[in-house]
Amino acid sequence: MQENLLLSKEDIEEINSRLAKEINEEFKGEELIVVALLKGGVMFCTDLIKELDIQVYLDFLTASSYKNSEQSSGNVEILSDVRVDIKDKNVLIVDDIFDTGYTMESIYKYFEIKEPKKLKTCVLLDKPSRRKVDFQVDFIGKEIDDLFVVGYGLDYEGFYRNTPYIFTFS
Ligand code: IMP
Ligand code: MG
Numbered sequence: 001m002q003e004n005l006l007l008s009k010e011d012i013e014e015i016n017s018r019l020a021k022e023i024n025e026e027f028k029g030e031e032l033i034v035v036a037l038l039k040g041g042v043m044f045c046t047d048l049i050k051e052l053d054i055q056v057y058l059d060f061l062t063a064s065s066y067k068n069s070e071q072s073s074g075n076v077e078i079l080s081d082v083r084v085d086i087k088d089k090n091v092l093i094v095d096d097i098f099d100t101g102y103t104m105e106s107i108y109k110y111f112e113i114k115e116p117k118k119l120k121t122c123v124l125l126d127k128p129s130r131r132k133v134d135f136q137v138d139f140i141g142k143e144i145d146d147l148f149v150v151g152y153g154l155d156y157e158g159f160y161r162n163t164p165y166i167f168t169f170s
Pocket of ligand 1: 040041095096097098099100101102103104147148149150154155156
């Protein structure tokens with residue numbers, strides 16, 4: 001199997017800096033609860049928040065929809081929740097990739113009923129061709145074609161998350 005590079009470490013750093021600027025602007029002078037979706041969103045999220053110059057409170061949520069397959073399903077289950085109370089707080093949900101959209105839409109709706117002050121979403125990658133829901137992510141790193149990508153948090157059967165760049169197999 002051959003690796004085809006999609007985004008180098010430098011490409012990712014550039015995207016993260018641009019996104020951080022946008023997020024800094026959106027939440028200027030305010031506190032922000034950043035919720036990384038585990039496990040895939042964790043690499044991206046921890047790099048991203050290092051570039052935020054606002055007060056950040058980090059928390060995590062594990063959602064499952066993929067189970068161990070490449071296909072997503074509309075049944076998104078929360079396996080572990082955030083510990084923080086988000087009522088009247090600014091919240092940013094961060095994930096690795098926006099694919100069918102089921103995961104982000106479900107978590108957004110789950111948080112929305114808890115009445116946060118402002119609720120926004122951020123993903124590193126977006127695969128618009130795969131979308132199954134009518135939902136817009138606020139901060140998007142890069143749109144990609146319908147490719148199965150791994151690295152930098154993105155996995156195939158649990159592996160390749162630690163690779164510092166993003167690639168496809170052929
Ligand atoms: P969605 O619910 O279909 O939008 O799926 C989002 C989740 O699917 C992401 O958090 C990833 O865990 C996973 N996913 C979607 N596309 C890929 C991919 O190309 N590689 C690895 N994981 C993916
Ligand atoms: Mg994931």
